[in-house]
Amino acid sequence: MHNETVWNGNNLLQIMDDLFPIMRSITGPGVRKSLEKLQAIAPLVVHEVKSGSDVLDWTVPEEWHFKRAWIEDGKGTIVLDSESSNLHVVNFSVAVDQIMSREELLPHLHSLPETPHSVPYRTTYYAEQWGFCLSHNELQQLGDGPFHVRIDAKRTPGVLNYGEICVPGESPSEILISTHICHPQLANDNLSGMVLAAALANYIGKNKPSLTWRFVFVPGTIGAISWLSQNQNTVSTIVGGLVLTGLGDSSSFNWKKTRAGNGWIDRLVQQVLEQAVPDYHATLPFSPYGYDERQYCSPGFNLPIGRLTRAVHGTFPEYHTSDDNMDFVSASNLEESLELLKGIADAIDIDMVYQNLSPYAEPQLGRRGLYSAFGANVDPGRFQMALLWMLNQSDGTHSLSDISTVSKIPILELHDAAIILVEHELLIAVRHASEPFNQEFQGVE
Amino acid sequence: MHNETVWNGNNLLQIMDDLFPIMRSITGPGVRKSLEKLQAIAPLVVHEVKSGSDVLDWTVPEEWHFKRAWIEDGKGTIVLDSESSNLHVVNFSVAVDQIMSREELLPHLHSLPETPHSVPYRTTYYAEQWGFCLSHNELQQLGDGPFHVRIDAKRTPGVLNYGEICVPGESPSEILISTHICHPQLANDNLSGMVLAAALANYIGKNKPSLTWRFVFVPGTIGAISWLSQNQNTVSTIVGGLVLTGLGDSSSFNWKKTRAGNGWIDRLVQQVLEQAVPDYHATLPFSPYGYDERQYCSPGFNLPIGRLTRAVHGTFPEYHTSDDNMDFVSASNLEESLELLKGIADAIDIDMVYQNLSPYAEPQLGRRGLYSAFGANVDPGRFQMALLWMLNQSDGTHSLSDISTVSKIPILELHDAAIILVEHELLIAVRHASEPFNQEFQGVE
């Protein structure tokens, strides 16, 4: 049973170790095998979309079945082989079995002259092409040819798969967690996101949350587009979301803002980061480039979804190369990320708007045992300040996170104060912070 | 006659000298005697609310009649006596007459180990308790006991008193000035606020103001709550207000913002402070702790009332101790505070919104003798700039204080320009800045 394991950095790292050698792509058996392994963490359901289906402006591609890609030199020596790294073949390459000269081969080879020991990661999902990736050092030593070049792979009609978990909450308003699952043999990007999203789903599933949580594990771009296409009429229930990726390395955290830039989820995640992470100052502006936030934040959907990462794509040398391997991630980094995600989830769960039921002047807290008997002390104490802030600001428009911002009191302390004031019938919860102001309910004032 | 005395730092300090020895509390003869003395400054009316009355969530307490509190040691020597300081008894203590050991007595004694020479100020309004306050030095030398402990005091049904002055203005919109009157034998907090509020009432009463001014002299918390309870349906006429306290010491001025934080009164008071006080930069954010702004700014009332102080409660060592005595205040500090309050009152009074009656291009000022005959000079001069700013901005939406902000011209200079333009029928006053935009009147444009 999923709920019995307590997931932490160490056991998540083990799952990543299992996932690392699997040859993933946007379709095919590698995706299915990976989703199956994630089911050890959380009960994700695997969905299928048929090849050739129209999904918004796109068409679902065929499945890619890959066996092996390798190059032999003139002497029959294998000089490059996908058996040593899945990255050696351009992902989604069509089959080839051909003898060719060095000149003919070269346009099909990808290397990185500036980091000559690294193998780049390249794809060709939407063109009938093929290619190999290798380190620049390997390229230099390739010899003159001719070469026997073979890719044993095929594209065949089948399905595109994605995983999904829904944890129903008190409210139908939804939080969407999305993570991409298509990268072959890159550890931080995005095995880290996959196992952490699953572990967060496991955590959320332990108790009924305030909001409904949905987790999707999708092939990049086409998977997100397929999911959006299938859920086009229901995504308006999404009140906030996070794309998770690159959370196993040692960089500091980054929140990339939603398209609107300053909505509820932006403010809440930044507040948790500021309180949890010393010297947090790394909020990134929205940009239409990146991961699947590109799709969620397209103007037609315009969902309030941001992105949480550590190292940011395109800005670190290991990005999309063979250096993003299991040495680039660690159990302690994963655990730190998991704790932060739990903190964000807790803050989301408790971020309610309350209404003061005794709003005219302060209610007499002393009579209720909530105030010290001997007055005129210099300092009212932290907890009494939390009580006073909650009473003062709870006019049906300010949420716990809003009050945390003005009072500088952590949201969890305000939540404790709110619970006590609710018990004394001085406050009542009127809605979740993510939900719109309910005019009717404000009749109390 | 009140209006004949010109109140200044010196004669206000004399009134404070008279008030200092009176044993005040939230109810009882000390309050009445203090209000009577303030009538020498301004004609305040004394109101009564019966003990036991329900006032919002609270109940008006009985009157506290106090005669004396003292402790004798085993040899019959008086070791602590309220005759030497009213602070020695916990304010509102019930009666006691008992022989007790040192161990029995100690829980009833309050001292300040960190400032061992100071006697703290403590209260017990809403519990049937008693206690003594003494310096930590006195506590150390108290001896072993047994002690004969006597408090000659009683709580009896009666009334809660507060003082009030209303100065009717051209408009029924009200400015509320509130000051607390319950502290026994503390000079800055709040005899300074009491005499200054009365002196301001005297100043305002000399001429009919634009707005209606109301001054309340209330016991802290319960007095403000009683006043709010009795005026619950009329406080919506309040367009701005100041809680006055701690204005006799030498600290720089502080404006604590209203709950909304950036309303008309906030902007106006800060503007006057910035122009009157060199290097003013001490605006405090709203907080639900402090003085009676806690009650006025509760969410049900949400009145636009801030607080003007010099030293801020809880942040200076003399706060709520025997060190807040007549040596802590001075005539010159009181006078400086009075001048600032008059400046704020003047700015409030003249802060009108005007409408330009010749709004299409500039009116020809030269024809009216308002512009120099020889053109093309480099500098138009301060007064012509004031005329031009008034004409340009007077579209029925900008008040004098708004125009002062954008033009950096002091509000009094703009007022002089406005008066001249009104005389030339180029401007007309349409409303006070604190009053809402009157759509109908804007027909001129």
Add this chain to the structure above:
Amino acid sequence: MHNETVWNGNNLLQIMDDLFPIMRSITGPGVRKSLEKLQAIAPLVVHEVKSGSDVLDWTVPEEWHFKRAWIEDGKGTIVLDSESSNLHVVNFSVAVDQIMSREELLPHLHSLPETPHSVPYRTTYYAEQWGFCLSHNELQQLGDGPFHVRIDAKRTPGVLNYGEICVPGESPSEILISTHICHPQLANDNLSGMVLAAALANYIGKNKPSLTWRFVFVPGTIGAISWLSQNQNTVSTIVGGLVLTGLGDSSSFNWKKTRAGNGWIDRLVQQVLEQAVPDYHATLPFSPYGYDERQYCSPGFNLPIGRLTRAVHGTFPEYHTSDDNMDFVSASNLEESLELLKGIADAIDIDMVYQNLSPYAEPQLGRRGLYSAFGANVDPGRFQMALLWMLNQSDGTHSLSDISTVSKIPILELHDAAIILVEHELLIAVRHASEPFNQEFQGVE
């Protein structure tokens, strides 16, 4: 034909050389002669408003016909003569022919003791006065008198003239360019503005612009007021404008904001300045003093018109003196100003709002040949970023300039991307940025 000359710093400077000696004023033959010379650059139409006409709060003055003004000393030596500088006579002086003592003459003489070599520029349009301007050095050496003082000039009924060019665009929404034409013998203020406004009109007239452009060449104050009076009911079509003056000197550029301060034209001009001018940081706040923006920004009109200058009136020693002569300006400064104006005009012309016609997720750019075949590269490249930004932000609310602000991509690059996306039927232009949001058109989303 105007359109055949390519105007640049050198040929504009030649036109200024021709204009410099003409005795201009707010009315009279000097204005007509100057407007005629500007017709060499652009086809401006000369309008007339009769003397004595009521224009808003003002009356159009008579024409000033000036021949000569001079002073002879007792020996018959001419000691001051308008033949040597038009500035020597107070502009619009009435006639005089009188022998007078030094004491009688002195009140009619204007000099600048602080810059003793400079002749000031003074006017007396609206008073029946006369006077002379001279350098303080000249004043010191004037001798004892008596003096024979003669001004051969008259004020006679006639007309006030102004020039106007309208270049109709796709939209009736108008851009107003205004420049004053009344200063006699000052080069930067404002011959530079006159020739540059005309050269901009020539540039705009070469192709049909998106918006309609109107250029007015008006005597300062009374000319702008006359034009406003005659166009009072149509100025509401103006969506932005620039007052041009002082653009031939070597100072850095200044944008003086419109009265509203942050409208479309403010943001656009500042954006062009920031991209075109290194270290641009010289935006000035609105003020009701200055040039004809005073009239356009009066509260009745409140037009979105700002001002572009280099040296700012009243802040440089040459201002309104004989030192603002042809040595104070240069062809290269004029050319730099012209290029900036063309850049502003281009940005205005292309600043459209587009609607994404495939707004749900990203459209598949690869299928359309707009995306590289081999995925997973680190950097998408500038042009692909421009495509992605245009698709993401084009929801009918963001203009090219808005998108330039958030993306930091120059508006011309975004325009190129937009054109390609329009060709691929992925975008459609819905309105110009200056025009109000059209609710109806937004039906696509």
